[in-house]
Amino acid sequence: MKYTEEHEWLRVEDDLVVVGITTHAAEQLGDVVFIELPDVGTMVSKDDEVVVIESVKAASDILAPIDGEIVEVNEALVDEPGKVNDDPEGDAWFFKLKIEDLSEMDDLMDEAAYKKFVG
Amino acid sequence: MDGTTELHQTPLYDLHLSLGAKMVPFAGYDMPVQYRMGVMKEHLHTRAACGLFDVSHMGQVILRPLSGDVADAALALERLVPVDVLGLKTGRQRYAMFTDEAGGMLDDLMVARWDDALFLVVNAACKDADIAHLRAALSDTCEILVQDRALIALQGPDAAAALARLVPGIETMRFMDARAFGDLWISRSGYTGEDGYEISLPAAGVHDFATRLLDMPEVAPIGLGARDSLRLEAGLCLYGHDIDTGTTPVAAGLTWAIQKTRRAGGARAGGFPGADVILAQLSDGAETARVGLRPEGRAPMREGVALFADGTGGEPIGRVTSGGFGPSVGGPVAMGYLPAPLSSPGTRVYGEVRGKRMAVDVAALPFVQQGYKR
Known part of the structure; x- marks a missing residue:
């Protein structure tokens, strides 16, 4: 598992990068009530706003952690946005990215570094 | 801060x-x-x-009449609010608002009548201004005792x-x-x-x-x-958001708080700041109206979202003043202001969220059944 400073986690599965938000981020957001996912096939660049996530408190964006193509989205979250609070680092992944070179993930934080980052 | x-x-x-x-x-x-x-x-x-x-x-404030007669405090407070305070029975409480000369609202508050005094509860953000306002207007009649x-x-x-x-x-x-x-x-x-x-x-x-x-x-x-x-x-206004100096009690749909005796033809008609504006609106209507709003779909429409008559083009006709997710409703709910002719429940308008026009219908307030024991 790799982590970004935007509190996303990235996990490689079948050569695709699965992206979600961390437990810490989900706790900070509070109860999630709305999620808007990108279209499959969208080409994204790092830091593009790809997911809109609204909690009872506020709206936030989830940014693309890395360049790539959105090849799958987790449609189940649209009907049950609360899954993000229940299982943020498991069932509640947002999208899967196809990226050119998996080594691009090497620059991201590992678990120990992320833990230190959130203090 | x-x-x-x-x-x-x-x-x-x-x-x-x-x-x-x-x-x-x-x-x-x-x-x-x-x-x-x-x-x-x-x-x-x-x-x-x-x-x-x-x-x-x-803010909690007692208005204690210098004369010892609570009716004097009630009449004095009526100089600042369009509400029948004199007619409030001992042991009862009533919703009120401080108005300004333009008919806008400086704050909303609760007024309770005791045997010998009035007890006011005002909003935290407005309390210093409210207390100054009370002192300036009522010190000839009442002690103003901040609790x-x-x-x-x-x-x-x-x-x-x-x-x-x-x-x-x-x-x-x-x-x-x-x-x-x-x-x-x-x-x-x-x-x-x-x-x-x-x-x-x-x-x-x-x-x-x-x-x-x-x-x-x-x-x-x-x-x-x-x-x-x-x-x-519950369809209740939040001061500084749904009501403020730019909204009158009539536009805000708070006319139920203005009893007959303070309206044109009443025993103590007018006599509060902005009475000319508010009494005229009570007879002719206000141009805008506070409405309940139910966005279609799941996306919340929050404070500040501009409202439009059509799905594309045109200028804003109103805006959302409070909005979010209603846990008991199970979906997004909001309140805002629209031109009075577009304020009937069922009217469809559009809110612009993240650059997209989303359908939203005017809805009756409150969104949930009230549980008051009347």
Whole structure:
């Protein structure tokens, strides 16, 4: 598992990068009530706003952690946005990215570094 | 708030921390926005059982008539509000608003009538200005006594049973009754749309009193986050958002708070700031109207979202003044202002969210059934 400073986690599965938000981020957001996912096939660049996530408190964006193509989205979250609070680092992944070179993930934080980052 | 200003703390500050509250600055106070349950569960718990709110940041003011006759204080206060205060019976409370010369609202408040005085509860963010306003206008008639007491609210269908364990007798009060029980000043009222009580008590005793309530299985602490979603579902205005100096009581749909005796033809018609504007609007209508809004789909429409007549093009015709997710409604809810001809329930308009026009229908307020014991 790799982590970004935007509190996303990235996990490689079948050569695709699965992206979600961390437990810490989900706790900070509070109860999630709305999620808007990108279209499959969208080409994204790092830091593009790809997911809109609204909690009872506020709206936030989830940014693309890395360049790539959105090849799958987790449609189940649209009907049950609360899954993000229940299982943020498991069932509640947002999208899967196809990226050119998996080594691009090497620059991201590992678990120990992320833990230190959130203090 | 700038970082150099020290936030005030309520007498329950330590209790909030011990309950795991997430604290945020609000109206100059460090206040709990939520506890460990989170906003959604706190909201639903209040509707299903009973929630305890710390509202000690609000202003509490006694108007004591110099003559000793509370009618003199009532008549004096009527110079500032378009409300029948004189006709308020002893032991009863009424909603009111301070108006300005343009007919806008400086604050909204509750007025309770006691045997010998009036008791006012005003918004935290406005309290300094309100107190100055009262002093400037009423010092010839009343002592204006600012109270340094705690204020808590116990809200929800189980509130009466819970509070009656500590204060026998409260269960016979009706909605908007206001009575003293020793040094507890209790009204059957609130800001959630549920049955419940607001309890003013000496600051020194509030920690113990709140703890005894929280020890009851049906009572949970509720933060400002759920307080906001509860009052929004109940269709209640938040000062500084849904009402302010730019909105009149008529546009805001608060004409029910202006009794006949203060209207044209009434025994004490007018005589409050902005009476010409407000009385004219009472007979001719206001150009805009506060409405309930139900966005189609799941996306919340929050404060500031511009409203349009059509799905594309055109200029904004109104805006959202409060909005979010309604946990009891199970979807997004909002309030805002629209031109009066477009304010009937069922009218479809469009809100612009993230550059996209989303359909939203005018809806009757409140969004949930009220639980008041009238």
